[in-house]
Amino acid sequence: MEYTLEIDGTPETIRGGTGVLLLHPSTGETDRIDTDFLKTDTDHFLVISTRTTAREVRQKLEYYDVDEECAEILDTLSIERGYSRRKSDAVHYVAAPDDIDGIVSQIESFLADNDGKLRLSFDSVTELAYYAGDEAAIEAVERILELLEEYDAVGLFHVSEEPHDPEIVDRFRALFDGVIDLDEDGSIDADF
Numbered sequence: 001m002e003y004t005l006e007i008d009g010t011p012e013t014i015r016g017g018t019g020v021l022l023l024h025p026s027t028g029e030t031d032r033i034d035t036d037f038l039k040t041d042t043d044h045f046l047v048i049s050t051r052t053t054a055r056e057v058r059q060k061l062e063y064y065d066v067d068e069e070c071a072e073i074l075d076t077l078s079i080e081r082g083y084s085r086r087k088s089d090a091v092h093y094v095a096a097p098d099d100i101d102g103i104v105s106q107i108e109s110f111l112a113d114n115d116g117k118l119r120l121s122f123d124s125v126t127e128l129a130y131y132a133g134d135e136a137a138i139e140a141v142e143r144i145l146e147l148l149e150e151y152d153a154v155g156l157f158h159v160s161e162e163p164h165d166p167e168i169v170d171r172f173r174a175l176f177d178g179v180i181d182l183d184e185d186g187s188i189d190a191d192f
Contacts, residue, residue: 001015005037009189014154018154022159022182023159023173023181024161025180026160032064034121035060036123037119043118044070045121046120047073048123049073051123054073073091074090074092074110096131097127120153125158138168143174144157163191177192
């Protein structure tokens with residue numbers, strides 16, 4: 001299956017099973033790229049958030065005019081932080097942002113339960129590494145990429161370069177078929 005991409009400097013389409021790494025500075029404006037990725041040529045999408053709560057993800061989707069009917073959200077923060085939460089068909093929770101087995105299980109459920117063109121946005125792998133460690137984050141990404149391949153889905157994975165050693169960034173980079181480098185000034189350099 002082919003998926004359309006509408007992000008400057010990237011190919012017009014990518015094949016199902018493709019993972020795309022979004023490398024960005026800590027202060028990078030990633031929301032625009034993220035929402036452009038999610039709202040194009042998609043039947044259902046899942047936002048895995050280790051950085052913000054489900055409520056904040058919803059606000060972002062609304063602000064960028066993304067069809068929330070297609071959206072599911074995996075909130076990894078609210079339970080650990082003691083925030084109130086409302087479970088629904090569209091919002092799921094795991095106990096903590098380092099609950100990798102729980103995160104991978106929820107992603108697999110989403111992919112198995114939905115048909116058509118499926119997309120994931122993992123925001124952010126850097127936050128996952130902060131809570132679980134670099135090696136665990138790399139292993140989690142590998143597991144998720146295998147699921148994308150199995151279910152013919154595509155995913156965008158956020159990594160902020162500054163907190164990681166260059167060797168770790170290179171290891172993340174090597175996992176992906178496509179890399180989007182977002183500069184401080186908002187310009188994009190893509191390698192597919």
